[in-house]
Amino acid sequence: MTVANPLELEPGLQPQGWLRYLSFSLDHKVIGIQYLVCGFLFYLVGGALAGVIRTELASPMSDFVGRDTYNEVLTLHGTIMIFLWIVPVVNGAFGNYLIPFYVGARDMAFPRLNAVAFWLIPPAGLLLISSYFLAGAASQSGWTAYPPLSLTTPAAGQIVWILSVLLLGGSSIFGGINFIATVLKLRRPGLKLMQLPMFCWAMLGTSILVVLATPVLAGTLVMLSFDIIAHTGFFNPSLGGNVVVYQHLFWFYSHPAVYIMVLPAFGLVSEILPVHARKPLFGYTTMVYSIMAIVVLGLVVWAHHMFTSGTPPWMRLFFTIATSFIAVPTGIKFFNWLATLWGGKIALNSAVLFSCAFIFNFVFGGITGVALAQVPFDIHVHDTYFVVGHFHYIVYGGSVFVIFASLYHWYPKFTGRLLNEDLGRLHFVLTFIGFNLCFAPQHWLGLNGMPRRVAEYDPAFTTWNQVSSVGALLMAISTLPLLINVVVTAFRGPVAGDNPWNALTPEWLTSSPPPVENWIGEAPLVTEPYGYGEHPGGFDLDRISGRDLWSSGKS
Amino acid sequence: MDTSLQPVTTAQPASEEHGHPDFRLFGLATFLVADGMTFAGFFAAYLTFRAVNPLPEGAIYELELLLPTINTVLLLVSSFTFHRAGTACRSGRMQTSRRWLLLSIALGIAFLAGQMVEYFSLPFGLTDNLFASTFYALTGFHGLHVTLGVICILIVWFQARPGGSISQDSHFGLEAAELYWHFVDGIWVILYGILYLL
Ligand code: HEM
Ligand SMILES: [Cu+2]
Numbered sequence: 001m002t003v004a005n006p007l008e009l010e011p012g013l014q015p016q017g018w019l020r021y022l023s024f025s026l027d028h029k030v031i032g033i034q035y036l037v038c039g040f041l042f043y044l045v046g047g048a049l050a051g052v053i054r055t056e057l058a059s060p061m062s063d064f065v066g067r068d069t070y071n072e073v074l075t076l077h078g079t080i081m082i083f084l085w086i087v088p089v090v091n092g093a094f095g096n097y098l099i100p101f102y103v104g105a106r107d108m109a110f111p112r113l114n115a116v117a118f119w120l121i122p123p124a125g126l127l128l129i130s131s132y133f134l135a136g137a138a139s140q141s142g143w144t145a146y147p148p149l150s151l152t153t154p155a156a157g158q159i160v161w162i163l164s165v166l167l168l169g170g171s172s173i174f175g176g177i178n179f180i181a182t183v184l185k186l187r188r189p190g191l192k193l194m195q196l197p198m199f200c201w202a203m204l205g206t207s208i209l210v211v212l213a214t215p216v217l218a219g220t221l222v223m224l225s226f227d228i229i230a231h232t233g234f235f236n237p238s239l240g241g242n243v244v245v246y247q248h249l250f251w252f253y254s255h256p257a258v259y260i261m262v263l264p265a266f267g268l269v270s271e272i273l274p275v276h277a278r279k280p281l282f283g284y285t286t287m288v289y290s291i292m293a294i295v296v297l298g299l300v301v302w303a304h305h306m307f308t309s310g311t312p313p314w315m316r317l318f319f320t321i322a323t324s325f326i327a328v329p330t331g332i333k334f335f336n337w338l339a340t341l342w343g344g345k346i347a348l349n350s351a352v353l354f355s356c357a358f359i360f361n362f363v364f365g366g367i368t369g370v371a372l373a374q375v376p377f378d379i380h381v382h383d384t385y386f387v388v389g390h391f392h393y394i395v396y397g398g399s400v401f402v403i404f405a406s407l408y409h410w411y412p413k414f415t416g417r418l419l420n421e422d423l424g425r426l427h428f429v430l431t432f433i434g435f436n437l438c439f440a441p442q443h444w445l446g447l448n449g450m451p452r453r454v455a456e457y458d459p460a461f462t463t464w465n466q467v468s469s470v471g472a473l474l475m476a477i478s479t480l481p482l483l484i485n486v487v488v489t490a491f492r493g494p495v496a497g498d499n500p501w502n503a504l505t506p507e508w509l510t511s512s513p514p515p516v517e518n519w520i521g522e523a524p525l526v527t528e529p530y531g532y533g534e535h536p537g538g539f540d541l542d543r544i545s546g547r548d549l550w551s552s553g554k555s
Numbered sequence: 556m557d558t559s560l561q562p563v564t565t566a567q568p569a570s571e572e573h574g575h576p577d578f579r580l581f582g583l584a585t586f587l588v589a590d591g592m593t594f595a596g597f598f599a600a601y602l603t604f605r606a607v608n609p610l611p612e613g614a615i616y617e618l619e620l621l622l623p624t625i626n627t628v629l630l631l632v633s634s635f636t637f638h639r640a641g642t643a644c645r646s647g648r649m650q651t652s653r654r655w656l657l658l659s660i661a662l663g664i665a666f667l668a669g670q671m672v673e674y675f676s677l678p679f680g681l682t683d684n685l686f687a688s689t690f691y692a693l694t695g696f697h698g699l700h701v702t703l704g705v706i707c708i709l710i711v712w713f714q715a716r717p718g719g720s721i722s723q724d725s726h727f728g729l730e731a732a733e734l735y736w737h738f739v740d741g742i743w744v745i746l747y748g749i750l751y752l753l
Binding site: 109110113173176177178180181184185186211212213214215216218219220223226230231232233234239240241242245248249252 | 578579581591596599600603608682685692
């Protein structure tokens with residue numbers, strides 16, 4: 001039985017031009033851009049909130065905003081950055097744009113579900129932000145919403161927070177189902193799993209985590225809302241409930257969630273490096289097994305967030321060992337990237353700079369992570385700024401750096417125009433210095449006992465906090481060259497040509513931007529997406545890519 | 556020399572070109588895995604509560620077994636009747652199929668009625684203690700699934716009418732509802748074991 005291709009339905013009803021980006025479009029490329037732009041707008045909001053946090057922390061007293069407001073800002077910042085920026089962008093934006101190309105398809109397996117998944121996000125995000133104004137007070141219990149704190153802070157804001165996160169979780173699950181079906185079922189005939197570009201494996205692994213872990217968070221939040229609205233006592237100690245059960249369920253989702261944020265970034269970097277180093281991706285097979293190992297291990301390490309929550313010794317032992325084991329597949333990937341770069345003809349453009357900085361930052365965050373997995377050390381620094389430093393090296397230094405790298409790499413694909421390199425390098429330098437200035441000192445602060453999530457601190461910590469705030473200011477400034485670059489280039493940037501990087505992965509073997517159905521003719525069968533440098537006299541892109549089949553697809 | 560990229564010129568049949576095989580059942584199965592994880596979370600919470608949180612004086616875990624056991628049988632039989640409906644539809648006996656569907660609906664409604672009777676005869680309410688809350692959350696969440704299932708079967712029954720959209724050659728709706736219904740029944744068996752027998 002076949003299903004009609006939805007792109008063929010209702011011809012003429014789908015808006016054209018820029019209006020289609022505001023429509024319920026079923027085109028995976030439009031949906032990808034929708035995710036990207038929507039995510040970026042939320043990133044600006046989350047960034048402004050981070051600005052409030054760092055301004056407050058520039059002095060030891062809470063003198064910029066009140067303490068309750070600080071807690072609201074902190075909660076909104078974390079929730080927005082995770083659920084409305086990184087998760088939707090690394091999965092929804094790049095996943096939707098690239099995966100159909102990589103499997104040689106004209107769209108995702110379920111285009112309508114795809115559009116629904118995207119359109120859940122803007123209302124959920126606006127709901128979350130509006131709780132600050134509408135409900136009297138936004139949620140104040142952090143992105144973790146631990147009870148009993150979340151049971152005693154203002155109820156309306158907390159309920160809105162739960163509702164919003166449930167919607168975003170639903171969106172994420174729909175997306176995950178779509179990616180699994182697309183990668184496993186929609187591959188072009190003749191294309192084998194082990195011939196797919198690495199990003200497909202990353203998205204497959206991520207989506208497995210999404211499907212297995214997100215529903216547990218949803219169930220947990222429903223129980224939490226019962227505690228708030230109906231006064232049940234699941235997580236309320238004064239009614240005989242158990243807060244540690246909440247923590248277990250929450251981290252059963254939220255540790256995998258950190259991989260939901262970083263595995264797609266691994267995949268994207270694995271696409272970018274070979275193109276600009278003109279070398280095949282090193283160790284394809286080990287890379288695939290590493291991703292799958294991370295998926296399996298990622299599901300059994302959650303209690304490393306709970307070493308101070310009265311966990312029994314056997315549990316500490318198990319979760320320390322399991323967590324430390326994750327360093328093995330992660331390390332394999334790290335060395336594979338280095339080996340990919342090794343001896344390559346590296347073009348040091350903005351995409352590569354951000355990718356290399358990612359490797360650097362991620363290794364640092366990985367090392368502090370392994371340190372945190374050791375109980376004796378973690379008990380010392382749990383809930384201090386050391387943890388804040390650790391995860392920002394990974395979520396910002398890792399995922400966000402990769403989002404920027406990907407933007408420079410794929411912008412010509414999206415628009416047909418090349419971003420300006422000088423502005424790109426300025427953006428890179430400002431971001432890299434600002435980022436390290438902001439988050440490196442936080443490790444030191446944490447080691448010396450500065451607790452996280454508090455608006456005030458011991459004046460002895462002032463200097464390093466001010467350094468950190470200066471770093472944050474630099475990061476804010478670094479957004480300007482990016483914005484200018486993206487907007488100006490869209491209108492008058494140099495035309496890139498269809499394949500400015502001479503890349504071999506399938507998304508480049510069509511026009512830029514691509515036609516509605518991705519290829520005018522048959523999708524090319526790309527069995528060696530990383531075949532760089534394997535043809536001594538250089539390769540003849542015209543001959544092997546089937547340009548004759550697609551050059552008429554200029555739109 | 557073997558080149559890495561080969562344009563493939565062999566034309567595909569037109570139906571493959573602008574459409575693709577139906578993966579909706581695969582998608583539904585993936586969704587049910589996710590849904591199953593929600594239940595798994597609830598079960599894990601319940602078992603942990605039970606293991607480490609003592610109940611207040613006088614509260615009990617023991618539940619009346621007769622009604623839920625009858626309910627379990629009802630659901631299992633309904634899985635069988637739905638299976639018969641599916642077989643009948645696939646072999647083109649639509650009238651027979653619709654009769655089996657009606658029977659499945661009746662069994663589903665009987666289950667829900669039994670659940671209601673149980674709710675009203677229990678000696679505890681939602682907020683009485685941890686066990687009571689978890690009991691209602693688990694059975695309630697499952698009951699929602701059964702309700703949704705009954706509605707789905709009703710729709711399928713309607714669509715399977717002569718001239719309706721479900722027929723021998725096009726029965727995705729029926730198969731989806733069947734898969735879902737078996738899932739809901741399977742969850743109930745686990746729930747029955749953990750909640751009533753343990
Ligand atoms: C080598 C791999 C990693 C290890 C061994 C590791 C270990 C840890 C440990 C033990 C903690 C708990 C610290 C505490 O609260 O006392 C932690 C916190 C955290 N990690 Fe990692 N981590 C790793 C990678 C990652 C990655 C890849 C991400 C994100 C993409 C990440 C994000 C986080 C976040 C967000 C927190 C803090 C959560 C919170 O309490 O708000 N980590 N990590
Ligand atoms: Cu973790």
